[in-house]
Amino acid sequence: MRCLGRLYLAELRRRLALLRRYALGTAADVATFYLIFMGIFLSMRSIVGDAQPEELAQLATGQVVGFLAFYFASMVLSFVNNHLRQEVEQGTLEQLFVSSRWFLLVLLARLAASFTVDLVRFIPLCALLVLSTGVSIRFPPAAGLVFILLLLGVYGFSLILGGCALLFKRTGQLPFLFQILFLGFGFSSLAQLPKGVDAFLSLLPFARGVTVLKAIAAGTDGGATLSWATVMPLAVNAAGYVIVGIAVFLWTERRAKQKGLLGRY
Amino acid sequence: MIRVENLRKVYSVGWPRRKAIEAVGSLNFAIERGEIFGLLGPNGAGKTTTVKMICGLIRSTSGRVILDGHPLSGHSRWPSRLVGAVLEGSRNVYWNLTALENLSYFGRLRGVREADLKRRAWMLLDEFGLKEKARDVVGTFSRGMQQKLAICCALVNDPPILLADEPTLGLDVASARAIRAKLRHLADEESRTILLTTHNMQLAAAVCDRVGIIDKGRLIREGTIADLLDVLETASYVVEYAGTLSEAAARELSRIPNLRHSAEDAGGEIHLPVDGAESPSRDLYGVIDIVRTGGLRLLLVHEAKPSLEDAFIRLTEEDADAMPR
Numbered sequence: 166m167r168c169l170g171r172l173y174l175a176e177l178r179r180r181l182a183l184l185r186r187y188a189l190g191t192a193a194d195v196a197t198f199y200l201i202f203m204g205i206f207l208s209m210r211s212i213v214g215d216a217q218p219e220e221l222a223q224l225a226t227g228q229v230v231g232f233l234a235f236y237f238a239s240m241v242l243s244f245v246n247n248h249l250r251q252e253v254e255q256g257t258l259e260q261l262f263v264s265s266r267w268f269l270l271v272l273l274a275r276l277a278a279s280f281t282v283d284l285v286r287f288i289p290l291c292a293l294l295v296l297s298t299g300v301s302i303r304f305p306p307a308a309g310l311v312f313i314l315l316l317l318g319v320y321g322f323s324l325i326l327g328g329c330a331l332l333f334k335r336t337g338q339l340p341f342l343f344q345i346l347f348l349g350f351g352f353s354s355l356a357q358l359p360k361g362v363d364a365f366l367s368l369l370p371f372a373r374g375v376t377v378l379k380a381i382a383a384g385t386d387g388g389a390t391l392s393w394a395t396v397m398p399l400a401v402n403a404a405g406y407v408i409v410g411i412a413v414f415l416w417t418e419r420r421a422k423q424k425g426l427l428g429r430y
Numbered sequence: 431m432i433r434v435e436n437l438r439k440v441y442s443v444g445w446p447r448r449k450a451i452e453a454v455g456s457l458n459f460a461i462e463r464g465e466i467f468g469l470l471g472p473n474g475a476g477k478t479t480t481v482k483m484i485c486g487l488i489r490s491t492s493g494r495v496i497l498d499g500h501p502l503s504g505h506s507r508w509p510s511r512l513v514g515a516v517l518e519g520s521r522n523v524y525w526n527l528t529a530l531e532n533l534s535y536f537g538r539l540r541g542v543r544e545a546d547l548k549r550r551a552w553m554l555l556d557e558f559g560l561k562e563k564a565r566d567v568v569g570t571f572s573r574g575m576q577q578k579l580a581i582c583c584a585l586v587n588d589p590p591i592l593l594a595d596e597p598t599l600g601l602d603v604a605s606a607r608a609i610r611a612k613l614r615h616l617a618d619e620e621s622r623t624i625l626l627t628t629h630n631m632q633l634a635a636a637v638c639d640r641v642g643i644i645d646k647g648r649l650i651r652e653g654t655i656a657d658l659l660d661v662l663e664t665a666s667y668v669v670e671y672a673g674t675l676s677e678a679a680a681r682e683l684s685r686i687p688n689l690r691h692s693a694e695d696a697g698g699e700i701h702l703p704v705d706g707a708e709s710p711s712r713d714l715y716g717v718i719d720i721v722r723t724g725g726l727r728l729l730l731v732h733e734a735k736p737s738l739e740d741a742f743i744r745l746t747e748e749d750a751d752a753m754p755r
Binding site (some may be wrong): 170171172174175178179182183186187255256257259260262263264265326385419420423424425427428 | 441455479482485486487488489513516517518521522523524525526528531533535536538539540541544567583611623
């Protein structure tokens with residue numbers, strides 16, 4: 166745990182240094198996400214223009230929460246892949262493997278540090294969205310738990326994709342494909358899908374979690390008194406992805422070392 | 431300090447028909463504390479694969495690596511406590527961070543305590559002449575400075591072993607000289623064990639206590655520079671001439687034992703080994719007479735000392751000749 170704390174500190178300082186050095190890029194990231202969201206939000210609003218004000222508020226809240234969940238999930242999803250690519254391109258990936266006992270821990274610490282920094286970036290984005298759409302978001306502690314479970318599942322999935330990148334190289338399009346799918350989950354509901362398809366897609370990380378999160382934020386679920394029946398499938402889903410993700414990553418790391426592929430991309 | 435026993439790496443390549451390629455075959459060598467060992471070899475000889483197996487980046491097919499008495503295998507595959515590695519030269523550090531930020535980052539990764547980190551980072555920057563540049567972004571550094579910083583980062587947790595893959599590759603003369611001096615200092619003054627790979631004979635001759643010549647994954651010779659030079663004549667006289675040697679003159683030359691003659695269109699060189707010759711000076715005057723009487727123009731007569739490069743070429747050529755075709 167102390168080791169993870171030290172790695173987190175190292176990563177956080179590195180991220181903050183980069184954030185400070187490339188402040189314009191950081192601002193551009195926030196602006197891009199804001200503009201994408203507003204585009205989608207205004208189009209959907211024009212489609213359901215004759216809805217009741219209460220329904221419209223619920224829809225808007227769901228969309229804001231869905232989009233913010235997508236914002237973080239897409240960051241986590243492409244995280245492992247992006248970092249492996251960047252490190253190989255810089256020539257530092259092998260140095261990281263030599264310098265740390267468990268590269269997986271470095272990745273986890275790096276994710277936690279990125280998440281912390283992204284939370285800081287999220288505050289202006291969230292304020293902008295709330296001001297622009299006029300929605301008020303409820304975020305009880307139960308929503309925090311759902312949010313963490315959602316991201317854990319996505320992290321496990323990201324490790325699987327990262328493992329594929331270690332072995333097969335240039336798999337940058339894979340996270341992108343799933344990001345598109347996640348964007349769909351963020352703005353629509355699984356309930357609108359045909360039976361069978363929804364059951365299958367709800368096995369993916371993010372899908373079920375974002376539905377629950379939107380319901381909590383819009384006040385259509387139990388909110389603060391979230392039931393075990395809702396949380397348990399999310400927890401099992403997240404734990405499953407994390408366990409499989411770690412196993413796949415460790416196996417692919419071992420294979421990459423056998424094949425001498427670590428330093429290439 | 432470093433012991434490599436029967437280290438072997440075989441890659442399986444191709445699809446659908448797999449083909450086994452032996453990158454390194456049963457390598458054995460040992461390096462003592464405070465010693466610099468150079469692994470010399472042409473491109474693709476297996477030098478980098480060997481270094482990467484020693485630092486755990488490539489898993490060996492068989493054999494073992496023992497670092498300071500600890501075998502590098504299974505769960506103990508974490509050599510960073512003992513080993514600092516410079517694998518990609520100047521690209522081993524983050525170019526978008528400052529020198530100090532790089533050292534702090536790698537120090538934390540390598541488990542240096544917060545209380546010691548700053549002191550250690552500043553000490554290394556000072557030692558490598560980078561103190562003035564501590565807060566500059568590495569992207570603005572010269573290649574030599576980036577390479578120095580990469581070595582600093584590898585040494586940030588004070589490991590007793592340093593592995594350096596082509597440490598002076600692409601550096602200008604002054605930077606290469608500075609790195610050479612630094613490596614020698616690390617071995618002599620700080621008793622660090624250094625394994626470096628290179629195909630730069632000057633670097634090997636200048637800093638290595640011992641060298642191993644590796645070719646096609648096999649260690650074909652190992653020893654001190656003097657040992658390796660023993661494979662050649664210790665010295666020879668060289669007679670350079672201009673013009674074309676007649677058949678009669680060539681016949682005369684062939685009577686002198688151990689003489690090597692290389693002729694080109696407008697001239698040539700005659701090498702006369704000193705060692706083993708009954709009377710080297712008599713042979714030399716004989717050669718000069720043949721050149722003069724043959725109507726050739728004598729350009730230069732000098733004594734040549736063999737270099738490590740000569741030994742390397744001779745050994746790798748002999749190895750290629752000995753390989754089954």
